[in-house]
Amino acid sequence: MKVSREQVAENRRRILEAAGHLFREHGFEAVTVAEVMKAAGLTHGGFYGHFASKDDLIAAALAEMVVAPGVEPVALAPYAARYLSTVHRQDCAGGCPVADLGAETIRQSPKARAAMTEGLRRQIARLSAGTPGAAPEESRRAAIGSWAAMVGAMILARLSDDPDLSDEVLAETRAFIEERAPAPAARSQT
Amino acid sequence: MKVSREQVAENRRRILEAAGHLFREHGFEAVTVAEVMKAAGLTHGGFYGHFASKDDLIAAALAEMVVAPGVEPVALAPYAARYLSTVHRQDCAGGCPVADLGAETIRQSPKARAAMTEGLRRQIARLSAGTPGAAPEESRRAAIGSWAAMVGAMILARLSDDPDLSDEVLAETRAFIEERAPAPAARSQT
DNA sequence: TCTCAAACATGATCATCATCATGTATCATA
């Protein structure tokens, strides 16, 4: 039951996509290789033709989620508003992999951590480039502090079993970030 | 091999303590019941005399870590400085359970999430009470935003395999928080 | 077209755990 070149590439893509969603929804350990393959429309047997191990899959799926998005600058305040939304809070499987899997990745393979580190670098670059007009150190500091606050707030908001508290965490963190955004684009530019 | 009343209580305490450390170091799923019992100086057999299940242990251990600390007010800036230290970064097993286990707890039992929610309430109360002199909404906002930033920064810092980037995240987030702390005690009080 | 190896399916294997079953020593109570 051999398959065409393109089909192989397509299958690999599907596996990575399924893995990304399942990992974000249930965590690395709770997801089985067989589940991932099934979600990709295959059976467990073919897995080791694509990846050397589950750890290998984890690293590849993380890289796909975190490095692929690229580095186009994004404006801090609108990004934070989207990030700290209830829509995002309810969408673990399709949401930010750092908020979902960051803490678990600390205990994963060096390759997995390397992917996350690269993603962190890019995210800081994206966000600091997205606040033009401020001094470079200022915008970098705002990017780092704001990004940390976003990730932390999403975790806290999802953790809470009280919807009001959860909403409050999102809204207040958003305000906290916006209050201090350095040099909003309207006021000064380059 | 029955044991005295106090010994039983002491054993239970030891189990919870061992569980707290092991969970923070390796995550809920990677730690086995037998490992916890061994770390507590017992064997796996006695476990179900103390807890109904591993899930039950997880909830109890979280409550112990997160609710027990109490609600004494703490000043925001010094707290953040201690929290965002390299010492804390390197001490997963003895450090903040929210940064370590928060994301995983989202998928745990309702009791576990309830413990975390209660811990979050108390932490917000502690931190906002620790910034006297500001308007109540202001200090609450600062508490929430700063706490989110602390938790997120610790995760990002631990994630990074680049020590310089890791240090930068801690230092910049600390500065980010301090810049914004409303009404430092020296300037206005009550 | 012919041949071969690749890609996947099916069906083991083997280790790891959570949890249960049973025995025993000893605390606690009468």
Add this chain to the structure above:
DNA sequence: TATGATACATGATGATGATCATGTTTGAGA
């Protein structure tokens, strides 16, 4: 001080899941 209940140890059990073994089909180069 007897006596029973209990807390823990030892030793199953049964399920799960990562990984491997093998067979079959068919894409792709000759």
